[in-house]
Amino acid sequence: MCVSPLPSVCPPVRWWRAPRRDLAVTLRPPEIVFTRTEGHPSDISEAPRPRVVITGVGVVHALGRTTGEIWEAMAELRSAVGPITRFDALPFATRIAAEVRDDADDRFKPEYWATLDRRSRFAVSAALSAVQGAGVTFTTQNRAQVAVVVASERPEEDRLLDGARHFVAGDIASAAVMLAANARPHAAAERIAALFGVTGPVMQLENRAPGGLAAIIEAAAILRRGDALVAVAGGAEAPITPLSLAAFQGTGSLSTRNDAPHEASRPLDLDRDGFVLAEGAAVVVLERLEVAVARGARILAEIEGEAMTFSAGRDGVPGFDADQIARSIQLALVTSGRIQSEVDLLALHAAGNLEGDRLEARAVRMIFGASARHHMYTPALKSHLGHTLAASGPLALAVVLEAMHRQQIPGTRNLVREDPEVDLDANPNGPRADTLRVAMVNATGWAHNATLAICHPASMRPVPAAFEATGDVLTVPDEAASGMA
Structure with missing residues:
Protein backbone atom coordinates (compact mmCIF):
# COMPACT_ATOMS: atom_id res chain seq x y z
CA MET A 1 0.00 0.00 0.00
CA CYS A 2 1.39 3.39 -0.98
CA VAL A 3 1.42 6.04 1.74
CA SER A 4 3.83 8.53 0.19
CA PRO A 5 3.04 12.18 1.00
CA LEU A 6 3.92 13.08 -2.61
CA PRO A 7 0.91 13.12 -4.99
CA SER A 8 3.08 12.19 -7.98
CA VAL A 9 4.23 8.96 -6.36
CA CYS A 10 0.85 7.36 -5.79
CA PRO A 11 -2.04 7.07 -8.26
CA PRO A 12 -5.48 8.41 -7.28
CA VAL A 13 -7.33 5.99 -5.04
CA ARG A 14 -10.86 5.78 -3.75
CA TRP A 15 -10.03 5.10 -0.14
CA TRP A 16 -13.34 3.84 1.19
CA ARG A 17 -13.26 0.05 1.17
CA ALA A 18 -16.52 -1.86 1.36
CA PRO A 19 -16.79 -4.76 3.81
CA ARG A 20 -16.49 -8.30 2.49
CA ARG A 21 -19.59 -9.66 0.79
CA ASP A 22 -19.88 -12.58 3.18
CA LEU A 23 -20.28 -10.40 6.26
CA ALA A 24 -23.37 -10.87 8.37
CA VAL A 25 -24.19 -7.16 8.25
CA THR A 26 -24.45 -4.87 5.25
CA LEU A 27 -22.71 -1.57 5.92
CA ARG A 28 -23.55 1.17 3.45
CA PRO A 29 -20.80 3.73 2.81
CA PRO A 30 -21.69 7.35 3.55
CA GLU A 31 -21.98 9.90 0.76
CA ILE A 32 -18.37 11.03 1.16
CA VAL A 33 -15.77 10.03 -1.41
CA PHE A 34 -12.16 10.02 -0.27
CA THR A 35 -9.65 11.02 -2.95
CA ARG A 36 -6.00 11.94 -2.85
CA THR A 37 -5.96 15.78 -2.95
CA GLU A 38 -2.80 16.50 -0.98
CA GLY A 39 -1.06 13.17 -1.32
CA HIS A 40 -2.40 11.43 1.77
CA PRO A 41 -5.17 8.85 2.15
CA SER A 42 -7.08 10.90 4.70
CA ASP A 43 -7.57 13.94 2.48
CA ILE A 44 -11.16 14.51 1.42
CA SER A 45 -12.47 15.87 -1.85
CA GLU A 46 -15.00 17.96 0.03
CA ALA A 47 -13.92 21.02 2.03
CA PRO A 48 -11.58 19.48 4.63
CA ARG A 49 -12.76 19.20 8.20
CA PRO A 50 -10.99 21.37 10.75
CA ARG A 51 -8.33 19.22 12.35
CA VAL A 52 -8.22 18.43 16.07
CA VAL A 53 -5.19 17.28 18.05
CA ILE A 54 -4.52 16.04 21.58
CA THR A 55 -1.95 18.10 23.48
CA GLY A 56 -2.42 17.00 27.09
CA VAL A 57 -3.56 14.01 29.12
CA GLY A 58 -4.25 13.54 32.83
CA VAL A 59 -5.22 10.41 34.76
CA VAL A 60 -6.18 9.26 38.23
CA HIS A 61 -6.26 5.52 38.81
CA ALA A 62 -5.34 2.88 41.35
CA LEU A 63 -2.22 2.10 39.27
CA GLY A 64 -0.97 5.68 39.13
CA ARG A 65 -1.52 9.38 38.50
CA THR A 66 0.42 9.64 35.26
CA THR A 67 0.29 7.58 32.10
CA GLY A 68 3.91 6.64 32.73
CA GLU A 69 3.13 5.25 36.18
CA ILE A 70 0.19 3.27 34.84
CA TRP A 71 2.30 1.92 31.98
CA GLU A 72 5.07 0.75 34.30
CA ALA A 73 2.55 -0.94 36.59
CA MET A 74 1.01 -2.70 33.60
CA ALA A 75 4.41 -3.76 32.28
CA GLU A 76 5.23 -5.30 35.67
CA LEU A 77 1.81 -7.00 35.73
CA ARG A 78 0.92 -5.29 38.99
CA SER A 79 -2.77 -5.58 39.78
CA ALA A 80 -5.02 -2.72 40.83
CA VAL A 81 -7.66 -5.08 42.19
CA GLY A 82 -8.04 -5.98 45.85
CA PRO A 83 -10.61 -6.32 48.64
CA ILE A 84 -13.00 -3.38 48.98
CA THR A 85 -12.01 -1.16 51.92
CA ARG A 86 -14.32 1.83 51.49
CA PHE A 87 -17.30 0.05 53.08
CA ASP A 88 -18.25 -3.34 54.46
CA ALA A 89 -18.77 -5.48 51.35
CA LEU A 90 -19.32 -8.73 53.24
CA PRO A 91 -23.06 -8.92 52.36
CA PHE A 92 -22.28 -8.76 48.63
CA ALA A 93 -21.39 -11.60 46.29
CA THR A 94 -18.58 -9.44 44.88
CA ARG A 95 -16.19 -7.96 47.44
CA ILE A 96 -13.31 -6.78 45.25
CA ALA A 97 -12.61 -3.65 43.19
CA ALA A 98 -9.80 -1.39 41.96
CA GLU A 99 -9.83 1.42 44.53
CA VAL A 100 -7.85 4.65 44.46
CA ARG A 101 -6.38 4.42 47.95
CA ASP A 102 -5.62 8.13 48.36
CA ASP A 103 -7.67 10.79 46.62
CA ALA A 104 -5.63 13.69 48.04
CA ASP A 105 -3.94 16.21 45.71
CA ASP A 106 -1.65 18.79 47.30
CA ARG A 107 -1.95 21.08 44.28
CA PHE A 108 -5.31 22.21 45.67
CA LYS A 109 -6.21 24.15 48.78
CA PRO A 110 -7.57 21.92 51.58
CA GLU A 111 -10.67 24.08 52.03
CA TYR A 112 -11.48 23.80 48.32
CA TRP A 113 -10.77 20.05 48.27
CA ALA A 114 -13.20 19.51 51.14
CA THR A 115 -16.06 20.90 49.04
CA LEU A 116 -15.61 18.27 46.31
CA ASP A 117 -17.27 14.88 46.10
CA ARG A 118 -14.99 11.94 45.30
CA ARG A 119 -15.83 11.82 41.61
CA SER A 120 -15.20 15.56 41.20
CA ARG A 121 -11.86 15.18 42.97
CA PHE A 122 -10.79 12.63 40.39
CA ALA A 123 -12.09 14.86 37.60
CA VAL A 124 -10.40 18.12 38.59
CA SER A 125 -7.14 16.36 39.45
CA ALA A 126 -6.98 14.67 36.04
CA ALA A 127 -8.05 17.89 34.30
CA LEU A 128 -5.34 19.95 36.00
CA SER A 129 -2.70 17.39 35.01
CA ALA A 130 -3.93 17.45 31.41
CA VAL A 131 -3.95 21.25 31.22
CA GLN A 132 -0.53 21.56 32.82
CA GLY A 133 0.84 18.89 30.50
CA ALA A 134 -0.53 20.74 27.49
CA GLY A 135 1.10 23.96 28.64
CA VAL A 136 -2.21 25.77 28.43
CA THR A 137 -3.29 28.57 30.69
CA PHE A 138 -6.35 30.69 30.03
CA THR A 139 -6.95 34.44 30.16
CA THR A 140 -10.07 36.55 30.37
CA GLN A 141 -9.65 37.07 26.62
CA ASN A 142 -9.84 33.40 25.67
CA ARG A 143 -11.91 31.60 28.34
CA ALA A 144 -15.00 31.90 26.12
CA GLN A 145 -13.13 29.85 23.50
CA VAL A 146 -12.70 26.89 25.86
CA ALA A 147 -15.17 23.98 26.18
CA VAL A 148 -15.52 21.33 28.88
CA VAL A 149 -17.23 17.99 28.22
CA VAL A 150 -17.15 15.25 30.87
CA ALA A 151 -19.04 11.97 31.21
CA SER A 152 -20.06 9.85 34.19
CA GLU A 153 -22.32 6.83 34.31
CA ARG A 154 -23.02 6.83 38.04
CA PRO A 155 -23.99 9.80 40.24
CA GLU A 156 -22.01 10.74 43.34
CA GLU A 157 -23.61 8.06 45.46
CA ASP A 158 -21.75 8.60 48.74
CA ARG A 159 -23.26 12.07 49.09
CA LEU A 160 -26.59 10.79 47.79
CA LEU A 161 -26.66 8.12 50.50
CA ASP A 162 -25.70 10.63 53.19
CA GLY A 163 -28.54 12.89 52.12
CA ALA A 164 -30.95 9.96 52.03
CA ARG A 165 -30.00 8.99 55.59
CA HIS A 166 -30.80 12.50 56.81
CA PHE A 167 -34.07 12.38 54.87
CA VAL A 168 -35.10 9.02 56.38
CA ALA A 169 -34.21 10.32 59.85
CA GLY A 170 -36.58 13.24 59.33
CA ASP A 171 -33.87 15.90 59.02
CA ILE A 172 -35.26 17.35 55.80
CA ALA A 173 -33.32 20.61 56.04
CA SER A 174 -29.92 18.88 56.23
CA ALA A 175 -30.91 16.42 53.52
CA ALA A 176 -31.97 19.24 51.21
CA VAL A 177 -28.70 21.12 51.64
CA MET A 178 -26.58 18.01 51.17
CA LEU A 179 -28.43 16.76 48.11
CA ALA A 180 -28.60 20.16 46.43
CA ALA A 181 -24.92 20.93 46.96
CA ASN A 182 -23.24 17.59 46.50
CA ALA A 183 -25.37 14.99 44.70
CA ARG A 184 -25.45 16.71 41.32
CA PRO A 185 -24.88 14.51 38.27
CA HIS A 186 -23.28 17.43 36.42
CA ALA A 187 -20.84 18.41 39.21
CA ALA A 188 -17.66 17.09 37.54
CA ALA A 189 -17.92 19.21 34.38
CA GLU A 190 -19.00 22.28 36.34
CA ARG A 191 -16.12 21.93 38.79
CA ILE A 192 -13.55 21.69 36.00
CA ALA A 193 -15.03 24.68 34.19
CA ALA A 194 -15.17 26.77 37.37
CA LEU A 195 -11.61 25.83 38.29
CA PHE A 196 -10.25 27.29 35.07
CA GLY A 197 -12.78 30.10 34.69
CA VAL A 198 -14.17 28.61 31.47
CA THR A 199 -17.16 30.44 29.96
CA GLY A 200 -17.53 28.43 26.73
CA PRO A 201 -19.72 25.35 26.23
CA VAL A 202 -19.85 23.09 29.31
CA MET A 203 -21.56 19.68 29.16
CA GLN A 204 -21.91 16.60 31.36
CA LEU A 205 -22.86 13.42 29.50
CA GLU A 206 -24.36 10.15 30.68
CA ASN A 207 -23.99 7.65 27.88
CA ARG A 208 -23.22 4.49 29.83
CA ALA A 209 -19.70 3.05 29.49
CA PRO A 210 -18.98 4.74 26.12
CA GLY A 211 -19.79 8.11 27.72
CA GLY A 212 -16.17 9.20 28.13
CA LEU A 213 -15.32 8.55 24.48
CA ALA A 214 -18.61 10.24 23.55
CA ALA A 215 -17.48 13.28 25.57
CA ILE A 216 -14.21 13.45 23.63
CA ILE A 217 -16.06 12.98 20.33
CA GLU A 218 -18.49 15.77 21.23
CA ALA A 219 -15.64 18.03 22.34
CA ALA A 220 -13.89 17.46 19.01
CA ALA A 221 -17.15 18.29 17.21
CA ILE A 222 -17.43 21.54 19.20
CA LEU A 223 -13.94 22.50 18.00
CA ARG A 224 -14.57 21.45 14.40
CA ARG A 225 -17.71 23.58 14.13
CA GLY A 226 -15.92 26.60 15.60
CA ASP A 227 -17.73 26.94 18.93
CA ALA A 228 -14.41 26.74 20.78
CA LEU A 229 -10.69 26.48 20.06
CA VAL A 230 -9.66 24.34 23.03
CA ALA A 231 -11.56 21.65 24.94
CA VAL A 232 -11.04 19.72 28.16
CA ALA A 233 -12.81 16.36 27.85
CA GLY A 234 -12.97 12.90 29.37
CA GLY A 235 -14.67 10.80 32.01
CA ALA A 236 -14.69 10.46 35.79
CA GLU A 237 -16.24 7.82 38.03
CA ALA A 238 -16.43 6.89 41.71
CA PRO A 239 -18.68 3.81 41.54
CA ILE A 240 -17.24 1.78 44.40
CA THR A 241 -20.27 2.27 46.63
CA PRO A 242 -22.92 -0.06 48.06
CA LEU A 243 -25.48 1.23 45.54
CA SER A 244 -23.32 0.60 42.47
CA LEU A 245 -22.16 -2.76 43.74
CA ALA A 246 -25.75 -3.82 44.32
CA ALA A 247 -26.85 -2.50 40.91
CA PHE A 248 -24.17 -4.34 38.95
CA GLN A 249 -24.47 -7.46 41.08
CA GLY A 250 -28.15 -7.49 40.17
CA THR A 251 -27.24 -7.72 36.48
CA GLY A 252 -24.87 -10.63 37.09
CA SER A 253 -22.06 -8.75 35.36
CA LEU A 254 -19.45 -8.66 38.16
CA SER A 255 -16.68 -11.17 38.75
CA THR A 256 -16.97 -13.09 42.02
CA ARG A 257 -13.34 -14.23 42.24
CA ASN A 258 -13.02 -12.77 45.74
CA ASP A 259 -10.33 -15.27 46.75
CA ALA A 260 -8.10 -14.35 43.80
CA PRO A 261 -8.65 -10.62 43.14
CA HIS A 262 -5.48 -10.29 41.03
CA GLU A 263 -6.90 -12.87 38.63
CA ALA A 264 -10.48 -11.61 38.56
CA SER A 265 -10.29 -9.19 35.63
CA ARG A 266 -9.67 -11.52 32.69
CA PRO A 267 -11.41 -10.30 29.52
CA LEU A 268 -11.16 -12.58 26.48
CA ASP A 269 -10.07 -15.49 28.69
CA LEU A 270 -12.25 -18.57 28.38
CA ASP A 271 -12.76 -18.64 32.17
CA ARG A 272 -13.85 -15.02 32.55
CA ASP A 273 -16.85 -14.46 34.83
CA GLY A 274 -17.55 -10.73 34.65
CA PHE A 275 -15.85 -7.38 35.11
CA VAL A 276 -14.23 -5.73 38.13
CA LEU A 277 -15.40 -2.28 39.18
CA ALA A 278 -12.76 0.45 39.23
CA GLU A 279 -12.70 4.18 39.90
CA GLY A 280 -10.76 7.14 38.61
CA ALA A 281 -10.67 9.65 35.77
CA ALA A 282 -8.95 10.39 32.49
CA VAL A 283 -9.06 13.77 30.77
CA VAL A 284 -7.46 15.08 27.59
CA VAL A 285 -6.89 18.56 26.20
CA LEU A 286 -8.00 18.98 22.59
CA GLU A 287 -7.08 21.90 20.36
CA ARG A 288 -7.72 23.01 16.83
CA LEU A 289 -4.57 22.17 14.91
CA GLU A 290 -3.89 25.79 13.97
CA VAL A 291 -4.05 26.84 17.63
CA ALA A 292 -1.66 24.10 18.72
CA VAL A 293 0.80 24.92 15.92
CA ALA A 294 0.61 28.65 16.59
CA ARG A 295 1.62 28.27 20.21
CA GLY A 296 4.23 25.60 19.53
CA ALA A 297 2.39 22.92 21.48
CA ARG A 298 3.64 19.35 21.74
CA ILE A 299 1.11 17.25 19.81
CA LEU A 300 0.50 13.79 21.27
CA ALA A 301 -1.81 12.57 18.49
CA GLU A 302 -4.39 13.74 15.99
CA ILE A 303 -8.03 12.68 16.25
CA GLU A 304 -8.71 11.60 12.70
CA PRO A 457 2.26 12.91 15.09
CA ALA A 458 4.81 11.42 12.70
CA SER A 459 1.97 9.92 10.64
CA MET A 460 -0.17 13.06 10.45
CA ARG A 461 -0.81 14.43 7.00
CA PRO A 462 1.15 17.62 6.29
CA VAL A 463 0.33 20.72 8.29
CA PRO A 464 -0.89 23.50 5.96
CA ALA A 465 1.74 26.17 5.34
CA ALA A 466 -0.74 28.80 6.57
CA PHE A 467 -0.46 27.32 10.07
CA GLU A 468 2.63 28.98 11.51
CA ALA A 469 4.23 28.96 14.94
CA THR A 470 3.60 32.54 16.08
CA GLY A 471 4.45 32.06 19.72
CA ASP A 472 0.88 32.88 20.74
CA VAL A 473 0.13 31.34 24.12
CA LEU A 474 -3.26 30.57 25.54
CA THR A 475 -2.43 32.02 28.91
CA VAL A 476 -6.37 31.43 33.14
CA PRO A 477 -4.09 33.40 35.57
CA ASP A 478 -3.43 31.48 38.77
CA GLU A 479 -5.74 33.74 40.72
CA ALA A 480 -8.65 32.72 38.50
CA ALA A 481 -8.26 29.13 39.60
CA SER A 482 -9.15 29.88 43.18
CA GLY A 483 -9.06 26.23 44.22
CA MET A 484 -5.36 25.81 43.48
CA ALA A 485 -2.88 25.93 46.31
Missing part, protein backbone atom coordinates in the same frame (compact mmCIF):
# COMPACT_ATOMS: atom_id res chain seq x y z
CA GLY A 305 -11.99 9.73 12.98
CA GLU A 306 -14.84 9.14 15.36
CA ALA A 307 -18.28 7.53 15.42
CA MET A 308 -21.15 6.60 17.70
CA THR A 309 -23.95 4.12 17.07
CA PHE A 310 -26.89 2.68 19.00
CA SER A 311 -28.24 -0.85 19.08
CA ALA A 312 -31.99 -0.31 18.91
CA GLY A 313 -32.86 -3.92 19.70
CA ARG A 314 -36.37 -5.22 19.15
CA ASP A 315 -39.86 -4.37 20.31
CA GLY A 316 -38.72 -1.02 21.67
CA VAL A 317 -36.12 -2.56 23.99
CA PRO A 318 -32.47 -1.48 23.44
CA GLY A 319 -30.14 -4.34 22.65
CA PHE A 320 -26.49 -5.25 22.26
CA ASP A 321 -25.29 -6.56 18.92
CA ALA A 322 -22.15 -6.98 16.86
CA ASP A 323 -23.62 -5.21 13.83
CA GLN A 324 -23.75 -1.78 15.47
CA ILE A 325 -20.37 -2.20 17.14
CA ALA A 326 -18.99 -3.01 13.69
CA ARG A 327 -20.72 0.01 12.17
CA SER A 328 -19.18 2.29 14.79
CA ILE A 329 -15.71 0.98 13.95
CA GLN A 330 -16.37 1.25 10.21
CA LEU A 331 -17.65 4.84 10.43
CA ALA A 332 -14.64 5.88 12.50
CA LEU A 333 -12.43 4.44 9.76
CA VAL A 334 -14.43 6.29 7.10
CA THR A 335 -14.19 9.67 8.83
CA SER A 336 -10.47 9.14 9.41
CA GLY A 337 -9.80 8.37 5.76
CA ARG A 338 -7.84 5.29 6.78
CA ILE A 339 -8.29 1.74 5.57
CA GLN A 340 -8.15 -1.45 7.58
CA SER A 341 -4.54 -2.34 6.77
CA GLU A 342 -3.30 0.97 8.20
CA VAL A 343 -4.59 0.28 11.72
CA ASP A 344 -1.88 -1.12 13.99
CA LEU A 345 -3.92 -1.47 17.17
CA LEU A 346 -7.52 -1.42 18.33
CA ALA A 347 -7.97 -1.16 22.10
CA LEU A 348 -11.02 -3.28 22.83
CA HIS A 349 -13.76 -2.41 25.29
CA ALA A 350 -13.64 -6.08 26.44
CA ALA A 351 -14.80 -5.90 30.05
CA GLY A 352 -14.89 -9.63 30.79
CA ASN A 353 -18.51 -10.39 30.00
CA LEU A 354 -18.72 -13.79 28.31
CA GLU A 355 -21.06 -12.86 25.48
CA GLY A 356 -20.10 -9.17 25.29
CA ASP A 357 -16.44 -9.92 24.58
CA ARG A 358 -17.45 -12.36 21.85
CA LEU A 359 -19.79 -9.87 20.21
CA GLU A 360 -17.11 -7.19 20.13
CA ALA A 361 -14.55 -9.64 18.74
CA ARG A 362 -17.04 -10.67 16.06
CA ALA A 363 -17.56 -7.00 15.17
CA VAL A 364 -13.81 -6.47 14.83
CA ARG A 365 -13.51 -9.45 12.48
CA MET A 366 -16.46 -8.18 10.44
CA ILE A 367 -14.49 -5.02 9.63
CA PHE A 368 -10.89 -6.25 9.63
CA GLY A 369 -11.48 -9.75 8.31
CA ALA A 370 -11.04 -13.24 9.67
CA SER A 371 -7.26 -12.78 9.61
CA ALA A 372 -7.35 -9.71 11.86
CA ARG A 373 -5.26 -11.44 14.52
CA HIS A 374 -2.36 -11.69 12.07
CA HIS A 375 -2.02 -7.98 11.25
CA MET A 376 -3.42 -5.98 14.19
CA TYR A 377 -3.15 -5.95 17.98
CA THR A 378 -6.35 -5.88 20.04
CA PRO A 379 -5.38 -5.56 23.73
CA ALA A 380 -7.99 -5.73 26.49
CA LEU A 381 -6.80 -2.97 28.84
CA LYS A 382 -9.47 -3.62 31.46
CA SER A 383 -7.51 -6.73 32.36
CA HIS A 384 -5.11 -4.29 34.05
CA LEU A 385 -7.37 -1.35 34.85
CA GLY A 386 -10.71 -2.88 35.77
CA HIS A 387 -13.88 -1.22 34.51
CA THR A 388 -14.04 2.50 35.24
CA LEU A 389 -17.37 2.78 33.40
CA ALA A 390 -17.59 6.12 31.56
CA ALA A 391 -13.92 6.83 32.33
CA SER A 392 -12.81 3.58 30.71
CA GLY A 393 -12.69 4.90 27.13
CA PRO A 394 -10.60 7.99 27.99
CA LEU A 395 -8.40 5.86 30.25
CA ALA A 396 -7.78 3.41 27.39
CA LEU A 397 -7.01 6.38 25.13
CA ALA A 398 -4.48 7.64 27.70
CA VAL A 399 -2.74 4.25 27.72
CA VAL A 400 -2.69 4.16 23.92
CA LEU A 401 -1.14 7.64 23.84
CA GLU A 402 1.61 6.38 26.15
CA ALA A 403 2.02 3.33 23.92
CA MET A 404 2.43 5.58 20.88
CA HIS A 405 5.05 7.61 22.71
CA ARG A 406 7.01 4.48 23.66
CA GLN A 407 6.30 2.63 20.39
CA GLN A 408 5.25 -0.40 22.38
CA ILE A 409 2.09 -2.50 22.36
CA PRO A 410 0.29 -2.86 25.71
CA GLY A 411 -0.44 -6.39 26.84
CA THR A 412 -3.49 -8.21 28.15
CA ARG A 413 -3.31 -9.58 31.68
CA ASN A 414 -4.75 -12.91 32.89
CA LEU A 415 -5.21 -14.26 29.37
CA VAL A 416 -4.41 -17.90 30.17
CA ARG A 417 -6.91 -19.83 28.03
CA GLU A 418 -7.85 -17.95 24.88
CA ASP A 419 -11.51 -18.09 23.93
CA PRO A 420 -11.64 -19.69 20.46
CA GLU A 421 -14.68 -17.55 19.63
CA VAL A 422 -12.61 -14.39 20.10
CA ASP A 423 -9.72 -15.26 17.75
CA LEU A 424 -7.81 -11.95 18.04
CA ASP A 425 -4.24 -11.05 19.02
CA ALA A 426 -4.63 -9.47 22.45
CA ASN A 427 -0.86 -9.61 23.14
CA PRO A 428 -0.97 -11.66 26.36
CA ASN A 429 0.96 -10.42 29.41
CA GLY A 430 3.49 -7.59 29.10
CA PRO A 431 4.18 -5.03 26.37
CA ARG A 432 6.20 -5.66 23.23
CA ALA A 433 8.06 -3.25 20.99
CA ASP A 434 6.44 -2.62 17.62
CA THR A 435 5.47 0.22 15.30
CA LEU A 436 2.34 2.07 16.36
CA ARG A 437 1.22 4.77 13.94
CA VAL A 438 -2.56 4.46 13.75
CA ALA A 439 -4.74 3.22 16.61
CA MET A 440 -8.40 2.96 17.48
CA VAL A 441 -10.16 2.88 20.84
CA ASN A 442 -13.53 1.18 21.14
CA ALA A 443 -16.15 1.46 23.88
CA THR A 444 -19.46 -0.33 24.16
CA GLY A 445 -22.23 -0.35 26.71
CA TRP A 446 -25.78 -1.55 26.84
CA ALA A 447 -26.85 -0.46 23.33
CA HIS A 448 -24.31 2.39 23.09
CA ASN A 449 -21.14 2.22 21.00
CA ALA A 450 -18.34 4.72 20.39
CA THR A 451 -15.06 4.50 18.48
CA LEU A 452 -12.14 6.90 18.13
CA ALA A 453 -9.31 6.76 15.57
CA ILE A 454 -6.03 8.56 16.26
CA CYS A 455 -2.63 8.76 14.61
CA HIS A 456 0.90 9.38 15.83
